[in-house]
Amino acid sequence: SQELEQSPQSLIVQEGKNLTINCTSSKTLYGLYWYKQKYGEGLIFLMMLQKGGEEKSHEKITAKLDEKKQQSSLHITASQPSHAGIYLCGAVLLYNNNDMRFGAGTRLTVKP
Amino acid sequence: EPEVTQTPSHQVTQMGQEVILRCVPISNHLYFYWYRQILGQKVEFLVSFYNNEISEKSEIFDDQFSVERPDGSNFTLKIRSTKLEDSAMYFCASSGGLKRAGELFFGEGSRLTVL
Numbered sequence: 603s604q605e606l607e608q609s610p611q612s613l614i615v616q617e618g619k620n621l622t623i624n625c626t627s628s629k630t631l632y633g634l635y636w637y638k639q640k641y642g643e644g645l646i647f648l649m650m651l652q653k654g655g656e657e658k659s660h661e662k663i664t665a666k667l668d669e670k671k672q673q674s675s676l677h678i679t680a681s682q683p684s685h686a687g688i689y690l691c692g693a694v695l696l697y698n699n700n701d702m703r704f705g706a707g708t709r710l711t712v713k714p
Numbered sequence: 715e716p717e718v719t720q721t722p723s724h725q726v727t728q729m730g731q732e733v734i735l736r737c738v739p740i741s742n743h744l745y746f747y748w749y750r751q752i753l754g755q756k757v758e759f760l761v762s763f764y765n766n767e768i769s770e771k772s773e774i775f776d777d778q779f780s781v782e783r784p785d786g787s788n789f790t791l792k793i794r795s796t797k798l799e800d801s802a803m804y805f806c807a808s809s810g811g812l813k814r815a816g817e818l819f820f821g822e823g824s825r826l827t828v829l
Binding site: 635639642645690705 | 755756825
């Protein structure tokens with residue numbers, strides 16, 4: 603079974619619309635990270651969440667961590683074509699460990 | 715801005731051949747990683763490397779794989795005898811330390827095609 607489940611797998615939205623991507627862990631989280639990948643390229647770090655209830659924002663992207671539920675959500679407000687790509691949640695699942703595991707990703711398409 | 719660089723960007727090889735993928739991590743980083751992504755699939759952890767030794771490896775990282783940091787700047791992934799299923803994009807990443815564990819900086823990837 604997947605350690606990190608992301609939903610939805612893909613998302614198509616009209617430019618200007620809000621959207622939410624979810625990530626659920628089957629194991630205790632020791633840090634939850636969001637990355638963005640454009641097709642065929644490397645991953646770009648977006649945000650890191652380490653404490654329960656933590657919420658961070660970067661431009662129009664907000665991420666929250668619900669530690670008890672072992673879940674995180676990524677919310678994009680007023681989406682733009684530049685937001686298109688694959689969003690991956692990553693997590694450190696072992697205490698005092700550096701190893702990042704990723705979810706399968708959510709492919710976002712923003713229609714102009 | 716410092717970045718992780720990978721070479722080659724694309725390599726085509728025959729099955730059974732040895733392949734070395736090279737990475738230059740960010741210079742003051744301490745932790746180094748290899749991940750792979752088979753086309754259309756998720757990014758999978760292969761191995762992490764710290765203090766000149768492997769710290770963790772996944773079940774994918776079998777005896778055909780090895781990593782090395784030969785000269786203090788390069789970090790290499792060697793596949794001894796490539797198989798068709800090794801065809802994937804291989805990403806190198808580095809991070810500064812345990813407190814910033816998840817803030818990995820990724821290279822652009824090396825695409826390996828095994829024929």
